[in-house]
Amino acid sequence: MRWGLFFGAVLLFAQIGVAAAQLTGEPSKDARQLNFQLFEAAKKGRTSDVQLYLKHGASIIARDRFGNTALLLAAFSGRAKTVKVMLDVGSDIKHQNLGGSTAILRAAKAGKRKSVKVLLDAGADVNLLNKKLLSPLAAAAFNGDVETFRLLLDHGADIDVTDNSGKSAILYASAKGFAEIVRALLDAGIDVNKTYGNDLTALMWAAGHSNDVPSVDAMKTVGLLIERGARLDLKDNRGKTARIIAADMGHEAVLKVLAKAGGG
Structure with a gap:
């Protein structure tokens, strides 16, 4: 039981x-x-x-x-x-x-x-x-x-959504030397001279990260941006142009590309 x-x-x-x-x-x-x-x-x-x-x-x-x-x-x-x-x-x-x-x-x-x-x-x-x-x-x-x-x-x-760190697709691609992605964005109509966080442009991002990628990719990306109308005289919030930023990085190859284009 x-x-x-x-x-x-x-x-x-x-x-x-x-x-x-x-x-x-x-x-x-x-x-x-x-x-x-x-x-x-x-x-x-x-x-x-x-x-x-x-x-x-x-x-x-x-x-x-x-x-x-x-x-x-x-x-x-x-x-x-x-x-x-x-x-x-x-x-x-x-x-x-x-x-x-x-x-x-x-x-x-x-x-x-x-x-x-x-x-x-x-x-x-x-x-x-x-x-x-x-x-x-x-x-x-x-x-x-x-x-x-x-x-x-x-x-x-x-094409131009900005994330919470202030970056967009063109900044990521420019910084990493992905020229074909930059080209696709430019072909899609993105403003090559748009400023993002700290008044940085895609050209400045490419110049500022030029030591992080192979020289040939950095030069190709910088050259493409200039070819498509990137302004060399624009300054970030510290008063630096893309050429000054590249000089700070010590990237001679990118500096030559900028100098040839007249970047002061």
Whole structure:
């Protein structure tokens, strides 16, 4: 009799636990394990496993400790086929993680062009910013990923969004010597002489970071900006022109390009 009462009590508590989990919306241990397996499969592009875990109850809205869903994890890892599967089963393409990044921003930041293409074809917002106000276009510019950059441009990406550090796509590209991305922005109509934080222009950024990139890339970028109308007489908030900034950096090759163009 006592054993019967004991097992009855155990069953009752188990039922109460299940009911409580249902009421609070918290996943059971099994569900959490399935979601973890889903995350791992999504990151590694194991599409058949992703489908299997979803079939057995893994959730498309489950998030890791950074707020990433399986879709965001797959996008960042460049698993385009898995991204497509997650979208096909209804994953939220607009979901933002704790840092405010969407799947397309994470894919652009990681230079995963195929994932970016899948997301764009599914209607991803190319101008949705994260909490640092970083755009997918600026992320692609920072990485120097020309193909992804042009893909985003072709889908209506804003060419001159400024993040919370005062930088935009042209500043990132100029500083890192990514001349082809600078060219694409200029072709898209960006103002070559626009001033940003501390009254710095793209030319000043290129001159100021010339020691951080190969000389040939720095010279090509500086030369392109000058060719497309960058003013040599503009000064930053310290009264320095691009030539003075380059001199401070001690970059003789860039100084020669500026001097040849008449930069004082």
